[in-house]
Amino acid sequence: MNSTRKFGDPILSVNNISLSFGGVKALTNISFDILQGEIRAIIGPNGAGKSSMLNVINGFYHPQEGEVWFDGKLRGSLRPYEIARQGIARTFQNIALFKGMSTLDNLMTGRITKMHANIFWQALWKGKAEKEELMHRERVERIIDFLEIQAIRKTPVGRLPYGLQKRVELGRALAAESKLLLLDEPMAGMNLEEKEDMCRFILEVNDQFGTTIALIEHDMSVVMDIADRVIVLDYGKKIGDGYPDEVRNDKDVIDAYLGVAHD
Numbered sequence: 001m002n003s004t005r006k007f008g009d010p011i012l013s014v015n016n017i018s019l020s021f022g023g024v025k026a027l028t029n030i031s032f033d034i035l036q037g038e039i040r041a042i043i044g045p046n047g048a049g050k051s052s053m054l055n056v057i058n059g060f061y062h063p064q065e066g067e068v069w070f071d072g073k074l075r076g077s078l079r080p081y082e083i084a085r086q087g088i089a090r091t092f093q094n095i096a097l098f099k100g101m102s103t104l105d106n107l108m109t110g111r112i113t114k115m116h117a118n119i120f121w122q123a124l125w126k127g128k129a130e131k132e133e134l135m136h137r138e139r140v141e142r143i144i145d146f147l148e149i150q151a152i153r154k155t156p157v158g159r160l161p162y163g164l165q166k167r168v169e170l171g172r173a174l175a176a177e178s179k180l181l182l183l184d185e186p187m188a189g190m191n192l193e194e195k196e197d198m199c200r201f202i203l204e205v206n207d208q209f210g211t212t213i214a215l216i217e218h219d220m221s222v223v224m225d226i227a228d229r230v231i232v233l234d235y236g237k238k239i240g241d242g243y244p245d246e247v248r249n250d251k252d253v254i255d256a257y258l259g260v261a262h263d
């Protein structure tokens with residue numbers, strides 16, 4: 001990506017994050033930021049700590065050390081649903097959709113944090129609840145059009161091919177209208193055509209919606225094509241951070257991917 005693109009202030013900063021499970025150190029003293037409006041890639045070999053870092057950002061894991069700042073505020077130990085309400089949405093490495101529900105209904109679940117009518121009015125589907133659901137459905141229909149999945153809007157997602165399920169999961173995350181979108185290997189298991197489509201949608205989400213994106217991805221050609229900046233993890237430690245061309249030519253990064261032993 002063009003390193004001259006202009007971005008805002010950091011929307012997220014992680015400072016000196018360390019995370020352990022028993023005697024196993026998953027993350028050690030990790031610090032980086034994500035700027036408003038950028039696409040930030042997190043890469044590294046298997047077991048590098050990438051998903052653990054994403055889980056810290058969206059509250060699944062609580063680090064033993066360090067701080068997380070989001071949208072200018074120091075964040076405490078919030079639960080994932082509280083963090084979702086603050087404006088962070090994510091997709092998962094293993095697809096986490098409701099397989100028996102339609103594409104439309106799966107996308108509607110992404111609007112839960114935006115729903116305010118109490119359960120009484122929702123049961124009656126009158127007044128405020130009716131107006132609210134119609135508004136949410138209108139938003140979801142726009143996402144369906146954007147992702148070009150009109151033909152499968154009523155299809156149970158369990159019947160869809162893998163690539164389309166990944167697109168539906170992206171749509172559900174978009175439905176939350178988040179400030180920061182976390183994508184955990186959004187192109188894993190896809191063929192070339194599906195990857196090209198997903199790259200296009202990620203770029204358009206960033207461009208048209210202005211959504212800040214952090215993504216984990218193993219396909220280095222994808223990362224180098226779409227990321228504005230890249231952070232590299234290896235064995236839970238940060239070994240690289242910069243523009244794609246800088247990271248690609250970094251000796252420590254090359255060694256990590258080639259399996260070269262460190263002195």
